[in-house]
Amino acid sequence: MIKVIETIDVMRAYIKEARFAGKKIGLVPTMGALHEGHLTLMREAKAVCDVVVASIFVNPTQFGPNEDFAAYPRKFENDCRLAQGVGVDAIFHPQPSEMYPPGYSTYVNVSGITDKLCGQSRPGHFQGVATVVTKLFNIVQPDTAFFGQKDAQQCLVIQRMTADLNMDIQIVMVPTVRDANGLALSSRNAYLSPEEIQAALVLAQSMRLADHAVKAGERNIAAIRDMVRNKIQSEPKAEIDYVEIYQYPDLQATDVLANKALLALAVRFGKTRLIDNIILSV
Amino acid sequence: MIKVIETIDVMRAYIKEARFAGKKIGLVPTMGALHEGHLTLMREAKAVCDVVVASIFVNPTQFGPNEDFAAYPRKFENDCRLAQGVGVDAIFHPQPSEMYPPGYSTYVNVSGITDKLCGQSRPGHFQGVATVVTKLFNIVQPDTAFFGQKDAQQCLVIQRMTADLNMDIQIVMVPTVRDANGLALSSRNAYLSPEEIQAALVLAQSMRLADHAVKAGERNIAAIRDMVRNKIQSEPKAEIDYVEIYQYPDLQATDVLANKALLALAVRFGKTRLIDNIILSV
Numbered sequence: 001m002i003k004v005i006e007t008i009d010v011m012r013a014y015i016k017e018a019r020f021a022g023k024k025i026g027l028v029p030t031m032g033a034l035h036e037g038h039l040t041l042m043r044e045a046k047a048v049c050d051v052v053v054a055s056i057f058v059n060p061t062q063f064g065p066n067e068d069f070a071a072y073p074r075k076f077e078n079d080c081r082l083a084q085g086v087g088v089d090a091i092f093h094p095q096p097s098e099m100y101p102p103g104y105s106t107y108v109n110v111s112g113i114t115d116k117l118c119g120q121s122r123p124g125h126f127q128g129v130a131t132v133v134t135k136l137f138n139i140v141q142p143d144t145a146f147f148g149q150k151d152a153q154q155c156l157v158i159q160r161m162t163a164d165l166n167m168d169i170q171i172v173m174v175p176t177v178r179d180a181n182g183l184a185l186s187s188r189n190a191y192l193s194p195e196e197i198q199a200a201l202v203l204a205q206s207m208r209l210a211d212h213a214v215k216a217g218e219r220n221i222a223a224i225r226d227m228v229r230n231k232i233q234s235e236p237k238a239e240i241d242y243v244e245i246y247q248y249p250d251l252q253a254t255d256v257l258a259n260k261a262l263l264a265l266a267v268r269f270g271k272t273r274l275i276d277n278i279i280l281s282v
Numbered sequence: 283m284i285k286v287i288e289t290i291d292v293m294r295a296y297i298k299e300a301r302f303a304g305k306k307i308g309l310v311p312t313m314g315a316l317h318e319g320h321l322t323l324m325r326e327a328k329a330v331c332d333v334v335v336a337s338i339f340v341n342p343t344q345f346g347p348n349e350d351f352a353a354y355p356r357k358f359e360n361d362c363r364l365a366q367g368v369g370v371d372a373i374f375h376p377q378p379s380e381m382y383p384p385g386y387s388t389y390v391n392v393s394g395i396t397d398k399l400c401g402q403s404r405p406g407h408f409q410g411v412a413t414v415v416t417k418l419f420n421i422v423q424p425d426t427a428f429f430g431q432k433d434a435q436q437c438l439v440i441q442r443m444t445a446d447l448n449m450d451i452q453i454v455m456v457p458t459v460r461d462a463n464g465l466a467l468s469s470r471n472a473y474l475s476p477e478e479i480q481a482a483l484v485l486a487q488s489m490r491l492a493d494h495a496v497k498a499g500e501r502n503i504a505a506i507r508d509m510v511r512n513k514i515q516s517e518p519k520a521e522i523d524y525v526e527i528y529q530y531p532d533l534q535a536t537d538v539l540a541n542k543a544l545l546a547l548a549v550r551f552g553k554t555r556l557i558d559n560i561i562l563s564v
Contacts (some may be wrong), residue, residue, distance in 0.1 A: 008448060105394045106412070106446035112387045138448040164388035166290060166420040250385070
């Protein structure tokens with residue numbers, strides 16, 4: 001039976017024992033409502049680590065005041081069953097008051113790469129992410145932590161933070177898992193009506209257009225971006241938050257594609273904001 | 283001979299070996315120009331830890347643009363000799379470029395207790411402190427870290443940060459070391475002329491007044507503060523930056539002394555800014 005741990009002290013004791021036994025520890029931080037994307041991270045973790053801890057914590061500090069913190073899907077029992085099925089050893093499932101007790105006042109900020117894309121659309125989001133991931137890293141002390149490319153900017157923020165703060169942890173970015181029609185798996189897909197799911201396929205289609213254009217020789221960033229925007233705008237249910245292309249991995253602006261670039265987008269369908277991305281490479 | 287380590291990788295390897303041998307590790311972070319205050323921290327560390335690492339790093343990010351970063355005293359060879367004399371096992375002495383390589387962009391902020399005293403006089407100072415201490419903690423991974431009460435607000439910031447970010451490190455605050463006349467030892471005392479040293483004795487004298495007043499029954503915070511200010515202003519060479527009293531340890535404002543309070547001051551003598559403090563207790 002999978003071990004469910006709700007307090008920091010018990011988590012630490014569990015990890016100390018595993019360390020003492022010489023185990024290699026993997027961490028998969030999640031907000032629960034697990035789907036095949038999360039399970040892929042867990043399988044990757046299990047393949048290279050002896051003990052895999054998945055955290056399930058809907059982190060209040062990474063949601064803005066008008067965002068979907070309260071509505072975010074919570075399916076804890078099902079999540080435990082799914083995690084157990086892919087060999088996760090322990091679930092860390094703290095209450096918000098365990099993570100942010102009264103008087104809490106410390107935050108981690110990564111500047112530069114957080115001033116664009118989701119950092120611009122969701123002020124404070126990456127401060128919340130960097131802070132909770134620092135806490136989870138300090139509690140679980142993993143050798144390796146696994147994050148999905150679906151949140152590519154988040155991966156870059158965490159890689160930057162880990163390097164800057166000299167955390168002795170390897171960060172692995174795992175490719176996005178998509179359904180048969182190309183829609184990136186996301187816990188927020190549960191918010192979509194059948195018509196919105198159909199409409200949201202335009203995201204993967206638009207990125208495929210960009211990828212084909214690059215493979216055919218297009219190097220003009222504005223042209224590629226406009227192609228993606230136009231395709232998305234052809235879908236009446238889609239409302240663009242951003243569609244941008246930046247150099248990868250430093251997220252600097254560029255006019256001409258050279259080497260690698262991140263094509264990232266955030267688009268609303270009804271009340272639901274979806275993000276997706278691909279790495280374009282020459 | 284004391285081991286001098288200049289790179290993060292070598293420091294990590296040294297610590298891994300010590301950990302593997304089951305040693306308890308102590309860290310004394312310093313900016314060098316060691317005096318008896320630092321040496322007291324190191325002796326305390328050696329008394330309770332098997333391996334003591336002292337860092338000597340004049341951290342650029344905790345100095346403001348018009349502060350004394352360039353002039354700050356650097357006496358590395360003498361420091362090594364002194365540290366060896368009190369049993370320090372290794373000195374971590376990185377270059378600024380080792381700690382803050384190009385592209386560096388992550389900072390740790392503690393809010394609340396940093397908006398007053400030195401946090402108000404020196405904007406960005408505690409962000410620099412919290413960030414470099416986080417890095418040192420992640421590099422050295424000590425069981426216990428030792429800080430001097432002379433920098434009481436710094437101790438409180440680090441205690442808050444360590445608790446908030448779930449760092450598994452015990453923070454020990456060691457009482458201020460003073461010379462025979464009561465002057466708190468500080469690397470910055472080296473800036474003072476003989477006349478300024480004489481004038482600076484007013485700091486300890488003013489705090490002794492406050493302490494006596496409290497022991498005699500005074501509980502009015504404004505009255506105690508004014509007594510200290512008046513005493514300091516009686517010295518023509520002294521220019522007050524701040525003299526404040528806050529509840530200890532939460533640094534909340536209060537009108538009436540109850541339990542414990544921090545009497546903290548920052549005063550300039552010529553170009554030199556000195557800080558000092560005592561904990562008043564009922």
